[in-house]
Amino acid sequence: MKLKFPAIVAAATMLAAPAMADLVVPNMSYRTGPYAANGIPYADGFSDYFTLLNERDGGIGGQIVQVPECETAYNTEKGIECYEALKSQNPLVLNPLSTGITYQLIPKIGVDGISLYTPGYGRTSAKDGTVFEWVFNAPANYWDGASVAVKHILDQEGGDLSGKKIALVYHNSAYGKEPIRTLQELSEKHGFDLMELPVDAPGQEQKSQWLQIRREKPDYVIMYAWGVMNQVAIQEAVNVRFPMDHFIGIWWSGSENDVKPAGAGADGYKSLTFHGVGQDYPLYADMKQYVHDAGKASGAGDQMGNVLYSRGAYAALVIAEAIAKAQELAGTAEINAAQMRDGFEGLDITAERMVELGLPDFGAPIKLSCENHGGDGLGRIQQWDATAGQWNLITDFIEPDAEILDALVKEDSQAYAAEAGLTPRCN
Amino acid sequence: MLYREAGDFKTSYRDDSQTFPIKLERWGYYAVVAVAFGIVPFVINDYWASAVLVPFLIYAIAAIGLNVLTGYAGQVSLGTGGFMAVGAYAVYKLMTAFPDVSLLIHVVLAGAITAVVGVLFGLPSLRIKGFYLAVATLAAQFFLVWLFNKVPWFYNYSASGQITAPTRTFMEQAISGPAASASAKYLVCLVFAFLVAWMARNLTRGSIGRRWMAIRDMDIAAEIIGVNPLTAKLSAFAVSSFFIGIAGALLFSVYLGAAEVGEAFGINKSFLVLFMIIIGGLGSIFGSFAGAAFLVLLPVLLKNLLVGNLGWPTDLAAHIELMIVGALIVTFLIVEPHGLARLWSLTKEKLRLWPFPH
Numbered sequence: 001m002k003l004k005f006p007a008i009v010a011a012a013t014m015l016a017a018p019a020m021a022d023l024v025v026p027n028m029s030y031r032t033g034p035y036a037a038n039g040i041p042y043a044d045g046f047s048d049y050f051t052l053l054n055e056r057d058g059g060i061g062g063q064i065v066q067v068p069e070c071e072t073a074y075n076t077e078k079g080i081e082c083y084e085a086l087k088s089q090n091p092l093v094l095n096p097l098s099t100g101i102t103y104q105l106i107p108k109i110g111v112d113g114i115s116l117y118t119p120g121y122g123r124t125s126a127k128d129g130t131v132f133e134w135v136f137n138a139p140a141n142y143w144d145g146a147s148v149a150v151k152h153i154l155d156q157e158g159g160d161l162s163g164k165k166i167a168l169v170y171h172n173s174a175y176g177k178e179p180i181r182t183l184q185e186l187s188e189k190h191g192f193d194l195m196e197l198p199v200d201a202p203g204q205e206q207k208s209q210w211l212q213i214r215r216e217k218p219d220y221v222i223m224y225a226w227g228v229m230n231q232v233a234i235q236e237a238v239n240v241r242f243p244m245d246h247f248i249g250i251w252w253s254g255s256e257n258d259v260k261p262a263g264a265g266a267d268g269y270k271s272l273t274f275h276g277v278g279q280d281y282p283l284y285a286d287m288k289q290y291v292h293d294a295g296k297a298s299g300a301g302d303q304m305g306n307v308l309y310s311r312g313a314y315a316a317l318v319i320a321e322a323i324a325k326a327q328e329l330a331g332t333a334e335i336n337a338a339q340m341r342d343g344f345e346g347l348d349i350t351a352e353r354m355v356e357l358g359l360p361d362f363g364a365p366i367k368l369s370c371e372n373h374g375g376d377g378l379g380r381i382q383q384w385d386a387t388a389g390q391w392n393l394i395t396d397f398i399e400p401d402a403e404i405l406d407a408l409v410k411e412d413s414q415a416y417a418a419e420a421g422l423t424p425r426c427n
Numbered sequence: 428m429l430y431r432e433a434g435d436f437k438t439s440y441r442d443d444s445q446t447f448p449i450k451l452e453r454w455g456y457y458a459v460v461a462v463a464f465g466i467v468p469f470v471i472n473d474y475w476a477s478a479v480l481v482p483f484l485i486y487a488i489a490a491i492g493l494n495v496l497t498g499y500a501g502q503v504s505l506g507t508g509g510f511m512a513v514g515a516y517a518v519y520k521l522m523t524a525f526p527d528v529s530l531l532i533h534v535v536l537a538g539a540i541t542a543v544v545g546v547l548f549g550l551p552s553l554r555i556k557g558f559y560l561a562v563a564t565l566a567a568q569f570f571l572v573w574l575f576n577k578v579p580w581f582y583n584y585s586a587s588g589q590i591t592a593p594t595r596t597f598m599e600q601a602i603s604g605p606a607a608s609a610s611a612k613y614l615v616c617l618v619f620a621f622l623v624a625w626m627a628r629n630l631t632r633g634s635i636g637r638r639w640m641a642i643r644d645m646d647i648a649a650e651i652i653g654v655n656p657l658t659a660k661l662s663a664f665a666v667s668s669f670f671i672g673i674a675g676a677l678l679f680s681v682y683l684g685a686a687e688v689g690e691a692f693g694i695n696k697s698f699l700v701l702f703m704i705i706i707g708g709l710g711s712i713f714g715s716f717a718g719a720a721f722l723v724l725l726p727v728l729l730k731n732l733l734v735g736n737l738g739w740p741t742d743l744a745a746h747i748e749l750m751i752v753g754a755l756i757v758t759f760l761i762v763e764p765h766g767l768a769r770l771w772s773l774t775k776e777k778l779r780l781w782p783f784p785h
Binding site for chain 2: 029031032036040069070071073075076077080081083084085087088099100103104106107108110111123124125172173174175177178180181198200201299412415419420421
């Protein structure tokens, strides 16, 4: 019996790997589990963008992009299984959409030579390319997000936060804990009090945290939540009558799925974003024509244009641009994983290029280098309009507080380099 | 016909009470051990190690640990995940504090630390039993997870609360960290699984194991015939936690490489290991392996079949997989409430009589 199982698994895995073209960009998705509501639109957007490139342009540089999907359920053990299964297909880059899985993969990908692209999530200090050779987290990271949120609050309060109280409601995991250090530094700089309220995963139970908020009356609440925790938090905020325009979520807490369950109560809720919202971009016409109307959409095909779908498509867009850059640098369309990494480091997406791609003013320009793997970290604020049922951008791109962040990034990446015994590169 | 006792004569008590008294079975066991140690390490690849065999062996160790406590000593525990976390954080602190000492020694020490913690949380078992004890161990689970989240000393003050296993070597071979080869990881886990199974088997058939079983079957009767419940129950907690601590240490250092306590060692882990021993068979070493195999290998097998071979969408496959595994668990428990181990021994019973059942 014990011998039989491995034999069957062996047979299954032998047959499992279909013949792949040269450009393999896996989609490590989660369409099941407590984070599925957010995982599905992202995965659909990611796959659909590559389908669009394949259908409309015949791939990138004449090479079709294969997007094999692997279900992680946001679970680190399944993430490892997916990584090992995908590794044999020679992927160019991985985008696991989970900070926990990212932390696990960072040491491994360095050894295996596969790039990791973690837009808006993952390990913040991976921005430091001198230490994290294979990891890219442009256009923005968690610490940028925290800083942009505080800057927005500064704008609201006329530039003075002394004596104000800001609460951080966070997912009690690597992801939620990421901004704490930054917010502590910022609270010293601007003189506000920081209140930390952890919520255990998956986050259905947060009554006590919100009762504490009702009692202590913080002036603002910043939230780092994901999956089911988002919907519950917004509903609880409505229940304790917290003013919604003083409630700011990170970009992972600002999709339609998160606000709709709270109905009209969620009106005025704000969240960060690092890209535009809605479907008023020329790209979506192509997306509709070549992908959705042609019946080639990923998943149920009903997610087009929502926030996380756009974010998945944006991640795919940055990867596609990096592939194109890598092809240009390598002088061949059939690039390998190492050339892909060079493509990321040479990445330069200008505002004009975004117009060409059919997404004018959608994302901030991204320019990466050997040292800078994280871009400029610009973010903007969007606000939910419950009557119209849509997100509206209410600010332009805001720059994070580089003075504080650069020092923190340096400190954390140096600590990692010392722990892992790495010598800085890019000299 | 092939599987029989006839002609297999024993001439000493030692022979008569060995673990595998039937010749064919004994040879089968030797063959499995020889293949596991002598052949698999040479043919194993990364996928097989990281997705199939390493988790299987680690969960088997955890299941043996829980089986000692629940299956042999009759003390229900829902604190397995918490005790595994103790093992993981202990090995992390030891690895980073004493980088020159071998990881293998650290893993054993982590087991010992977990044993101490286990005895501490086992103290309520002297007053309460059954479901009430389960609730007390559940408190251990939540308390330990909370502790490792709350006190930054345990994760060396890292920004995100993640612990990451540094590379450690044994005889020039990396056994933890990203550079560890598939066969190195597999062999480390196999050696520990083999030793743990061997120890557990010999403890449970000796006087200590008999005391545990006496307590399990009827604690008052056991006390009357001279079994000290204090030492019997606490030794069961100590031995069980020792094994579970080793499993947790290996899970973090060799298998995952990085972990955060809420995700890797939450209440789900406690239930998973409990299901393993219920499906595998309470009070059976083979059952621990069978239960671990069932719950670790089956999902991977189904995923590869449904997504890889049949090309189903990943979400549909993941949902169907949950339903199939759930249905199989229910079916198994209806057909054979004593688990896979009992099913296996019934099969052997039938094979002995085959082809002439009377």
